[in-house]
Amino acid sequence: MTVVVIGASSGLGRALAARFARAGDPLVLVSSDRRDLDAHVADFGLNGGAHAVAVALDLADRELSLAALDAALDSLPAISALLLAAGFSSDDDVPGQDSLAFENITRINYLSLCRIVEHCLPRLPRAGRAAIIGFGSVAATRGRSRNVAYAAAKRALDSYFESLRHSLAAGGVIAQFYVLGYLDTNLSFGRRTLLPKIAPSRVADIVFRNRERDFGRSYVPWFWRPLCWAVRAVPWFVFRKLSF
Amino acid sequence: MRASAILRQSRFVSFDGAVSLSTWHQRPDRYRNLEQDLGNMPRIARGGGYSYAAASFGEGVVVQQMSAFNRLLEFDGHSKLRVEAGATLETLIRWAGQRSLILPILPGYPLITVGGCIAADVHGKNPLRDGTFADWVEAFTLFRPGIGFETVTRDRNASLFETTCGGFGLTGTVVDVTLRLARRPGHSVSIERQPIGLHEAVEALREAGASDLAYSWHDGTKRGAAFGRGILYRGAWSEAAPAIDRASYRLMTANDRGRWRLNLWNRASAAAANALIAYVGNRGAAKEQGLFETAFPLARHSIYNRLYGRNGLVEVQVLISDDAVATFIRELQRLVERFDPLLVMMSTKRFRGRQRSLSLSGEGTLLAVDLARSVRTERFLPEFDALTVQTASQPNVSKDSRLPGPIAARTLPNYALFRERIARIDPQRLHQSELSRRLGL
Numbered sequence: 001m002t003v004v005v006i007g008a009s010s011g012l013g014r015a016l017a018a019r020f021a022r023a024g025d026p027l028v029l030v031s032s033d034r035r036d037l038d039a040h041v042a043d044f045g046l047n048g049g050a051h052a053v054a055v056a057l058d059l060a061d062r063e064l065s066l067a068a069l070d071a072a073l074d075s076l077p078a079i080s081a082l083l084l085a086a087g088f089s090s091d092d093d094v095p096g097q098d099s100l101a102f103e104n105i106t107r108i109n110y111l112s113l114c115r116i117v118e119h120c121l122p123r124l125p126r127a128g129r130a131a132i133i134g135f136g137s138v139a140a141t142r143g144r145s146r147n148v149a150y151a152a153a154k155r156a157l158d159s160y161f162e163s164l165r166h167s168l169a170a171g172g173v174i175a176q177f178y179v180l181g182y183l184d185t186n187l188s189f190g191r192r193t194l195l196p197k198i199a200p201s202r203v204a205d206i207v208f209r210n211r212e213r214d215f216g217r218s219y220v221p222w223f224w225r226p227l228c229w230a231v232r233a234v235p236w237f238v239f240r241k242l243s244f
Numbered sequence: 245m246r247a248s249a250i251l252r253q254s255r256f257v258s259f260d261g262a263v264s265l266s267t268w269h270q271r272p273d274r275y276r277n278l279e280q281d282l283g284n285m286p287r288i289a290r291g292g293g294y295s296y297a298a299a300s301f302g303e304g305v306v307v308q309q310m311s312a313f314n315r316l317l318e319f320d321g322h323s324k325l326r327v328e329a330g331a332t333l334e335t336l337i338r339w340a341g342q343r344s345l346i347l348p349i350l351p352g353y354p355l356i357t358v359g360g361c362i363a364a365d366v367h368g369k370n371p372l373r374d375g376t377f378a379d380w381v382e383a384f385t386l387f388r389p390g391i392g393f394e395t396v397t398r399d400r401n402a403s404l405f406e407t408t409c410g411g412f413g414l415t416g417t418v419v420d421v422t423l424r425l426a427r428r429p430g431h432s433v434s435i436e437r438q439p440i441g442l443h444e445a446v447e448a449l450r451e452a453g454a455s456d457l458a459y460s461w462h463d464g465t466k467r468g469a470a471f472g473r474g475i476l477y478r479g480a481w482s483e484a485a486p487a488i489d490r491a492s493y494r495l496m497t498a499n500d501r502g503r504w505r506l507n508l509w510n511r512a513s514a515a516a517a518n519a520l521i522a523y524v525g526n527r528g529a530a531k532e533q534g535l536f537e538t539a540f541p542l543a544r545h546s547i548y549n550r551l552y553g554r555n556g557l558v559e560v561q562v563l564i565s566d567d568a569v570a571t572f573i574r575e576l577q578r579l580v581e582r583f584d585p586l587l588v589m590m591s592t593k594r595f596r597g598r599q600r601s602l603s604l605s606g607e608g609t610l611l612a613v614d615l616a617r618s619v620r621t622e623r624f625l626p627e628f629d630a631l632t633v634q635t636a637s638q639p640n641v642s643k644d645s646r647l648p649g650p651i652a653a654r655t656l657p658n659y660a661l662f663r664e665r666i667a668r669i670d671p672q673r674l675h676q677s678e679l680s681r682r683l684g685l
């Protein structure tokens with residue numbers, strides 16, 4: 001069975017690719033820069049891990065073509081896991097930003113990911129287990145003056161996964177959505193965070209361990225679930241005065 | 245999607261604890277991150293950060309942490325392995341060991357990176373026989389702003405190759421390296437130990453030139469006739485299973501080496517520790533030990549470095565010619581007895597280097613002296629530098645964070661050539677560090 005990792009070049013995607021590679025299933029690694037993926041493919045091969053294929057796709061591309069992804073998948077077994085780890089945020093993601101920047105953030109974090117899922121659905125096995133795994137962010141818990149497009153896209157993705165889970169409930173395909181706290185990647189590099197950052201490799205271990213469980217939505221680390229609930233419960237007259 | 249470089253402020257400290265400052269920090273994790281425009285900001289690549297000198301950071305310099313570039317890229321099935329510059333020696337020896345291969349040059353800590361090994365042109369446990377790291381490099385990919393990625397080999401671009409090996413990252417960012425590995429001759433190393441003085445060690449090491457491993461350790465606390473009392477270690481690969489083959493160790497970075505506020509090396513603790521080493525060393529016959537234990541003896545004994553505390557240590561290492569070594573040791577003893585610095589230990593090796601950069605070059609005895617920082621140590625060091633100049637010895641730039649520029653200019657045989665080449669290779673001087681500035685490069 002084949003594992004597809006979208007956004008495999010760095011951060012969480014890279015950690016997921018490395019973790020699933022250790023299990024030995026064939027991998028399709030997708031990212032915008034082929035050089036990073038080729039390095040992963042070589043490394044997995046030399047370390048006796050999985051056979052991996054690199055596919056360069058730019059998720060910000062309005063005319064996103066999935067022909068290269070199809071070509072890679074045609075020669076491989078059916079998909080057992082589709083991991084949507086791509087993500088992009090910007091310090092300039094505030095109301096009134098450039099419309100192209102807004103569109104890019106929305107496309108990378110939501111639209112292109114949904115498009116890939118829709119495209120790959122026929123390749124998921126009708127019988128047997130498979131998982132579509134998406135990743136959200138605690139930044140999307142409640143709209144703030146920062147991460148405007150990013151939070152909206154992540155919340156939309158959350159909703160999409162809810163629908164996906166409902167529509168796939170009768171079959172063997174499960175849809176999992178992880179709401180992630182602070183990850184120790186370049187997105188949070190050097191930033192002071194209220195709570196500790198978690199290493200992408202730890203998240204990858206959790207995702208791998210849970211890959212066959214049908215739980216819908218999960219928070220990683222776990223303590224973000226009550227925290228997010230608390231943030232949502234803060235009355236507006238208090239929330240409007242908060243800056244975070 | 246293209247984005248501007250993510251830069252944050254971080255604090256860096258040299259491994260010896262002497263230099264500490266905050267500056268810009270970048271953690272590239274994709275190839276395109278290396279291509280991001282940093283304008284005219286000076287920058288320098290950083291590997292594990294285990295250099296005693298501040299070679300991978302400087303005031304106002306963007307530190308490019310290469311840790312994410314740690315993958316194995318290509319193997320020819322025999323001996324040539326292409327690996328990214330951020331790969332650690334630990335990764336490399338584990339991978340090579342499974343294929344009965346070995347990287348003959350292994351400096352003292354497993355988390356030192358391949359890029360760091362090139363930058364400092366490090367040496368292993370018998371440099372007389374094995375040479376230095378550069379001798380095992382076939383090619384590398386260098387990234388230079390405005391030029392991009394280029395493959396550099398000894399034949400294709402000899403000057404750039406020579407200047408980069410031992411060039412402390414001042415020619416550009418080494419992205420990947422093609423290494424020549426050797427067949428691993430056995431499963432363990434059989435170590436023989438014998439008591440020896442500092443003067444006698446020089447001759448004994450010369451005779452032990454063909455050994456797989458040869459170095460000596462010397463008690464730094466002894467004075468008078470007992471000065472330099474120590475142990476000679478000679479090793480040979482063996483087919484026997486190692487009695488000790490532990491590869492576990494406690495992680496130590498430059499930052500947490502100095503976590504303890506106080507320096508706990510004093511005359512009593514140094515004498516006791518040296519007595520213990522002498523007792524263990526003089527006891528019993530040869531012992532078989534694994535490669536990890538042999539290559540990284542201090543990895544599992546990080547307390548040695550931690551005991552120097554926040555103030556840190558001073559390590560001075562010099563290459564002394566055969567003509568001058570007797571004079572050097574005699575004068576060293578005189579200086580030690582006169583200034584009485586807190587000298588903890590010394591070690592020697594036979595050395596051969598052939599590079600034409602800032603790394604050591606030529607043949608002779610390599611003497612390392614470890615001292616705790618103190619007023620007496622500060623008084624001793626200028627005299628040690630004067631002795632280095634007087635005996636035409638060469639200081640090891642990567643070991644000495646306080647080496648003054650004028651001393652480097654007078655003692656390093658390729659200093660002028662290196663300076664001239666750097667000016668040609670990087671005319672805007674985009675690659676800088678505290679080390680390059682201190683040495684007037």
